[in-house]
Each structure stands twice: as C-alpha cells, then as structure tokens.
Amino acid sequence: xxxxxxxxxxxxxxxxxxxxxxxxxxxxxxxxxxxxxxxxxxxxxxxxxxxxxxxxxxxxxxxxxxxxxxxxxxxxxxxxxxxxxxxxxxxxxxxxxxxxxxxxxxxxxxxxxxxxxxxxxxxxxxxxxxxxxxxxxxxxxxxxxxxxxxxxxxxxxxxxxxxxxxxxxxxxxxxxxxxxxxxxxxxxxxxxxxxxxxxxxxxxxxxxxxxxxxxxxxxxxxxxxxxxxxxxxxxxxxxxxxxxxxxxxxxxxxxxxxxxxxxxxxxxxxxxxxxxxxxxxxxxxxxxxxxxxx
Amino acid sequence: xxxxxxxxxxxxxxxxxxxxxxxxxxxxxxxxxxxxxxxxxxxxxxxxxxxxxxxxxxxxxxxxxxxxxxxxxxxxxxxxxxxxxxxxxxxxxxxxxxxxxxxxxxxxxxxxxxxxxxxxxxxxxxxxxxxxxxxxxxxxxxxxxxxxxxxxxxxxxxxxxxxxxxxxxxxxxxxxxxxxxxxxxxxxxxxxxxxxxxxxxxxxxxxxxxxxxxxxxxxxxxxxxxxxxxxxxxxxxxxxxxxxxxxxxxxxxxxxxxxxxxxxxxxxxxxxxxxxxxxxxxxxxxxxxxxxxx
Numbered sequence: 153x154x155x156x157x158x159x160x161x162x163x164x165x166x167x168x169x170x171x172x173x174x175x176x177x178x179x180x181x182x183x184x185x186x187x188x189x190x191x192x193x194x195x196x197x198x199x200x201x202x203x204x205x206x207x208x209x210x211x212x213x214x215x216x217x218x219x220x221x222x223x224x225x226x227x228x229x230x231x232x233x234x235x236x237x238x239x240x241x242x243x244x245x246x247x248x249x250x251x252x253x254x255x256x257x258x259x260x261x262x263x264x265x266x267x268x269x270x271x272x273x274x275x276x277x278x279x280x281x282x283x284x285x286x287x288x289x290x291x292x293x294x295x296x297x298x299x300x301x302x303x304x305x306x307x308x309x310x311x312x313x314x315x316x317x318x319x320x321x322x323x324x325x326x327x328x329x330x331x332x333x334x335x336x337x338x339x340x341x342x343x344x345x346x347x348x349x350x351x352x353x354x355x356x357x358x359x360x361x362x363x364x365x366x367x368x369x370x371x372x373x374x375x376x377x378x379x380x381x382x383x384x385x386x387x388x389x390x391x392x393x394x395x396x397x398x399x400x401x402x403x404x405x406x407x408x409x410x411x412x413x414x415x416x417x418x419x420x421x422x423x424x425x426x427x428x429x430x431x432x433x434x435x436x437x438x439x440x441x442x443x444x445x446x
Numbered sequence: 447x448x449x450x451x452x453x454x455x456x457x458x459x460x461x462x463x464x465x466x467x468x469x470x471x472x473x474x475x476x477x478x479x480x481x482x483x484x485x486x487x488x489x490x491x492x493x494x495x496x497x498x499x500x501x502x503x504x505x506x507x508x509x510x511x512x513x514x515x516x517x518x519x520x521x522x523x524x525x526x527x528x529x530x531x532x533x534x535x536x537x538x539x540x541x542x543x544x545x546x547x548x549x550x551x552x553x554x555x556x557x558x559x560x561x562x563x564x565x566x567x568x569x570x571x572x573x574x575x576x577x578x579x580x581x582x583x584x585x586x587x588x589x590x591x592x593x594x595x596x597x598x599x600x601x602x603x604x605x606x607x608x609x610x611x612x613x614x615x616x617x618x619x620x621x622x623x624x625x626x627x628x629x630x631x632x633x634x635x636x637x638x639x640x641x642x643x644x645x646x647x648x649x650x651x652x653x654x655x656x657x658x659x660x661x662x663x664x665x666x667x668x669x670x671x672x673x674x675x676x677x678x679x680x681x682x683x684x685x686x687x688x689x690x691x692x693x694x695x696x697x698x699x700x701x702x703x704x705x706x707x708x709x710x711x712x713x714x715x716x717x718x719x720x721x722x723x724x725x726x727x728x729x730x731x732x733x734x735x736x737x738x739x740x
Contacts, residue, residue: 167548174466175544183532183550214512221508238477243537245548250469254461254539256477 154198154397155280157273157301158191158209160258160290161232163218163241172247187222188242190287190313193387195228197394197416200429203401206231208276210269210290212259213238233272235265240290261292274304281401285322286313286393298322309400312352313393315339323351329396333358333389356410358392360385363414363441368406371445375410378440383421391420391429407443414441448492448691449574451567451595452485452503454552454584455526457512457535466541481516482536484581484607487681489522491688491710494723497695500525502570504563504584506553507532527566529559534584555586568598575695579616580607580687592616603694606646607687609633617645623690627652627683650704652686654679657708657735662700665739669704672734677715685714685723701737708735 165185169178191209198205207228211219212235219239223230237259245252261269277283283305285298294300295317302310302325309328312319315336323330330352332340337357341347344355344367354368363376392413399409419434459479463472485503492499501522505513506529513533517524531553539546555563571577577599579592588594589611596604596619603622606613609630617624624646626634631651635641638649638661648662657670686707693703713728 167550169548172468172546174468174546177547177549180548180550214508214515217511218508243548252466252468253471254463254474254537255471256461256474 153204153206153280154195154282154284154401155206155208155276156191156195156198156284156286156397158189158207158232158287159261159293159297160288161187161189161192161209161211161216161219161239162256162258163215163222163239164188164244165241166244166246169245169247171249172245172252178245185218185222187219187226190390190393191284192219192223192228193390194284194286194313194393194397196226197387197391197420197429198397199226199228201394201398203398205229206276206280208232208273210235210259210261210265211239212236215239215241231272231276233265233269235259235261237261258290259292261290263292266293266297270300270304273301274306277305277308280305280308282328282397283308283310284313284393284397285310285327286390288314289318296321296324298327299325301325302327311393311397311400313389320350323347326351326353328400329354329356331356331358331389331393331396333360354406356392356396356413358389358417360388364392364410365446366406366410370406373407373410373443374446375407375414375441375443377414377418378437378442381418381421384424385421387420387428388417391417410443411438411441447498447500447574448489448576448578448695449500449502449570450485450489450492450578450580452483452501452526452581453555453587453591454582455481455483455486455503455505455510455513455533456552457509457516457533458482458538459535460538460540463539463541465543466539466546472539479512479516481513481520484684484687485578486513486517486522487684488578488580488607488687488691490520491681491685491714491723492691493520493522495688495692497692499523500570500574502526502567504529504553504555504559505533506530509533509535525566525570527559527563529553529555531555552584553586555584557586560587560591564594564598567595568600571599571602574599574602576622576691577602577604578607578687578691579604579621580684582608583612590615590618593619595619596621605687605691605694607683614644617641620645620647622694623648623650625650625652625683625687625690627654648700650686650690650707652683652711654682658686658704659740660700660704664700667701667704667737668740669701669708669735669737671708671712672731672736675712675715678718679715681714681722682711685711704737705732705735 240258534552689707
C-alpha cells in the first residue's frame with residue numbers, strides 16, 4: 153500500500169466562461185470540481201494504475217466535506233483527518249484565451265491538530281510500503297512538518313515533493329527520493345548533489361519536455377521522452393511522482409523507474425483531461441524512452 | 447410568521463484580492479461566504495428585525511449543505527427542499543478598484559422535484575401570515591412557477607419580487623404586492639398601472655436614491671428618503687421587500703409601510719456590510735421620510 157499525504161487538500165473548481173470580463177458580472181457556462189492537492193492527484197494516478205493507495209492529510213469545513221465526497225466517488229480510500237478550519241478552494245476560470253486562477257489561503261492548523269495528525273499518520277504509515285509527502289504546508293504547520301512526518305514514518309521509504317523551506321527542512325529526515333523541478337531546485341541549491349549532501353538519498357529533477365535527471369547512491373541518469381509531446385501539462389509532475397513511488401515500492405532498478413516515470417508523464421500530457429493519462433500512449437512510449445548514465 | 451421562498455438559493459462567496467490579474471494566478475487574501483438568493487436575504491432582514499420567519503426553496507449537493515449550515519448559523523428556520531442537482535455558487539472578487547462576479551448556472555430542477563416542492567410549499571404556507579416569493583427561477587421550473595405558488599398559497603397575501611417572464615406570469619395569480627425596480631418595470635410594462643391591470647393588487651416601484659412609488663387600490667404615493675445616502679447599495683432592495691412584507695402582515699396603512707421601507711432601505715445603504723442595517727440611522731430616518739399622494 154502507498155500512503156499519500158496532502159496537508160493542504162483542496163477542492164479544485166473549474167469554470168468555463170466565454171470570456172472573463174473584469175469588473176463585470178460573468179455567466180459561468182459549466183462547472184467542474186474535484187478533490188485536489190498534490191498528494192490527492194498522485195493517489196488518483198496510482199489508483200488508475202491499479203495500486204492500493206490510501207489518502208491522508210488535513211481537511212475541514214464544508215469544503216472538506218466536498219473533498220471527502222469526491223474521494224469516495226473516485227473510489228479512493230479516505231483517511232483525511234479533520235481540522236476546524238475550512239479547506240481551501242482553487243477556482244480556475246477558463247476562457248477562450250487562457251486560464252485565471254484564484255487560490256484560497258486554506259485553514260490555519262492549530263498545534264493540537266498538527267500533533268494529532270502526526271500520531272494518526274504514524275499509525276497509517278505502519279502498513280505502508282511507501283509514503284508520499286506532497287505539496288505545500290498550510291499555515292500553522294511547523295516549517296519542519298515534513299521532517300517530523302519523515303521521522304514518524306520510521307523505516308518506510310519517503311518520497312518528498314515540495315519546494316522552498318518545506319523541502320529544505322524535510323531533507324533532514326533523509327527522504328528516499330525528492331523530486332524538485334528545475335525551478336524549485338534552483339531556488340534552494342546549486343545542484344542535485346547539494347540536496348543529497350543535505351540528506352536526500354536520491355534526487356530526481358523534472359525538466360518538463362526534457363525529461364528527468366536522477367542523482368542517486370547507485371548512479372546518475374538522464375531520461376528523455378522519445379518525442380516532444382504537446383498537450384496539457386497539468387498532472388505531468390504528479391505522474392512522475394506516482395511512477396517513482398511505484399519504483400520505490402517494487403525496488404525496480406533506477407533506469408526502469410525513470411523510464412516508467414517519463415512514459416507515464418508524457419502519456420499524461422497527451423491526454424486532454426488534467427491528471428488522466430492516455431493508456432495506449434503509455435504502452436507505446438515505455439520502450440522508447442532513452443535512459444543514459446551521466 | 448413570514449414564509450420566504452428562494453427557488454435558486456445560492457452560496458455567495460466573496461474573495462478579496464489585491465488586484466485581480468486575468469490569465470494569471472491570484473492569491474486570495476480572505477474569503478467570506480454565506481447563504482444567499484433574494485428570499486434568504488429578505489429572511490435575514492426580517493430575522494434581524496425580530497420577526498418570525500421560515501426559509502424555503504430548493505437546495506442540493508455539497509453547496510446546498512453549505513447553504514443550510516449557514517442558515518443554521520444565522521438562526522434562520524430552514525425548510526429548504528432537497529433537489530438532486532448542485533446549488534449554485536456566486537463568486538465575487540473584490541479588488542481595490544471594483545468587483546468581478548461569476549455566477550454558476552445552478553441546478554436543473556426536474557418535473558418531479560417541482561411538483562413535490564409545490565406540495566411542500568402549500569403545507570408551509572398554511573400557517574404563514576405573508577408569503578414572499580423572490581428571485582429568479584432556476585432552469586427546469588416552469589415559467590409560471592410563481593403563479594402556481596401564488597395559487598397554492600390560497601388566501602395568504604403574496605409579495606412577489608422577480609423580473610421578466612417570471613414576473614409577468616406571476617401576475618396571473620393576483621399577488622398582493624409586486625416590487626419591480628424602475629428597470630424591471632420598463633422591461634415589461636409602460637407603467638405601474640399596467641401591472642395592476644395584469645393582476646397585481648399593488649405595485650411598488652423602487653427607484654434607488656429617489657425612494658419608492660406605490661400604486662395600490664387605496665391610492666398612490668411617492669416616498670422619498672430625507673437625504674441622499676451614500677454607501678453600499680447591496681441589500682437595499684431586500685430591505686424594501688422585508689419592510690413591505692411586515693406591512694402586509696400587520697395591515698399598516700400604505701404611507702406607514704412606505705415610510706418604513708424607505709427608512710430601512712436607507713439604513714441598509716449606510717451600513718458597510720452588505721445586507722446589514724444601521725439601527726440608529728433607521729430610527730433617525732423613520733420620522734423624516736416624506737410620503738406624498740400622487
């Protein structure tokens with residue numbers, strides 16, 4: 153079982169409008185909404201791939217209820233822990249030219265709620281093969297929150313996908329894998345090797361259409377997709393995390409993990425719906441990903 | 447008891463942002479939300495004035511639950527009837543220069559849901575002194591929905607506050623009072639007298655800062671506020687409806703009803719929060735409203 157943690161779970165709402173007009177009243181043509189936040193999105197990919205997955209994290213208020221109802225609809229096992237605050241919504245307004253996004257701040261987590269969550273997390277992590285910690289920390293969670301969870305996970309391998317101070321502090325608990333993108337890496341360190349020096353056992357840097365670079369204790373590799381894939385990049389990073397989590401669970405060799413991650417990510421970009429992947433393209437891409445030692 | 451009907455109940459969400467930037471990601475500074483829709487807003491004013499009020503209408507989905515939870519928080523008696531569809535949200539994005547509004551379409555009401563609602567409404571109307579029918583009809587409700595409710599209300603006086611075809615069709619059930627604003631009146635008729643000819647027993651036209659014009663079976667009056675009141679006009683119309691509903695319940699003379707409506711409306715404009723009124727200003731304005739026969 154893979155346990156994914158989403159401390160700042162969200163209800164992702166998408167509005168389609170003809171053209172967003174500022175400082176006017178806009179009629180929404182249609183509304184879509186679903187549970188989101190990085191860990192939830194990773195869990196969705198794992199579930200679609202047939203893996204046993206459990207979703208935990210923090211949720212609260214009416215929006216928290218909406219999030220939980222959507223997890224139930226998706227068939228995802230919901231072990232979110234209640235907080236008193238109201239979970240955040242994200243509103244994405246899509247018109248003919250582009251998307252406008254509004255991000256609510258999310259609940260303020262109290263010290264008592266955080267302590268209770270760490271305890272519950274340790275119980276949930278016990279039967280897990282892999283723990284995925286993904287996304288930003290909501291206000292009130294200590295800056296070293298991911299390090300605390302990493303330690304509470306004990307021997308279970310941890311995959312950490314976050315950025316900035318949360319990533320830096322999280323390294324001290326020696327996560328099995330961290331997955332910054334190029335921009336997130338540049339913000340905090342000069343090289344993947346620097347993150348290993350700070351505690352990460354392996355560093356996988358995602359570079360969009362250029363694929364992945366992995367720096368690990370067993371060697372370093374660069375994996376590239378067979379072709380430039382045009383499409384919807386939303387969810388490509390979550391697909392990489394899902395594939396790397398499966399690799400951690402199965403103990404596959406690094407080149408195989410990277411091949412899988414690049415193929416799944418490219419198949420996700422190719423699918424028009426955010427977070428879904430093109431099953432045929434995944435099978436087709438898999439043998440054509442190039443992996444070279446570097 | 448005054449029964450208010452909100453067929454298209456809403457969750458009104460307000461986001462404050464520094465400046466809304468289209469086609470970019472915007473951080474929401476703070477979030478406020480509450481149950482809305484005209485009938486709910488009128489009920490809030492009636493409740494604040496100490497009147498016994500019951501809220502009915504249609505609500506569904508997670509947003510419907512949020513609406514009902516907010517009614518409970520406000521201490522309003524909730525007799526909303528469930529529908530399978532998802533109630534609408536309105537999102538108002540306020541920045542330093544103005545407000546941008548997004549209106550969701552709301553649920554599509556089925557024939558069975560509508561029939562069940564009319565039956566339930568008739569039960570709820572039985573002990574009511576006055577029935578307030580306010581706001582737009584959601585998709586699926588027949589165009590003569592307000593006329594059906596008016597007939598189901600039997601002898602109880604009905605105050606109808608809507609516009610366009612819903613108002614025109616509603617006149618056939620002979621409502622005690624209709625309250626179009628100047629614009630809504632101009633859309634469908636040449637004069638208040640024309641609406642009386644089509645079935646309304648009394649017509650009160652709201653004219654913003656110019657006050658009210660009433661054309662009734664007992665005479666015609668113009669009521670004007672004592673001064674031009676600057677402030678937040680949101681909720682001024684709901685305050686007029688609330689005051690007129692109280693007048694119907696008590697059987698006060700028309701000049702007194704109009705005086706009350708103008709004073710309450712001006713006191714609402716003066717209060718910075720939408721839908722709340724300035725208690726001192728209300729008491730101060732009341733004796734200074736001018737009412738003349740015309």
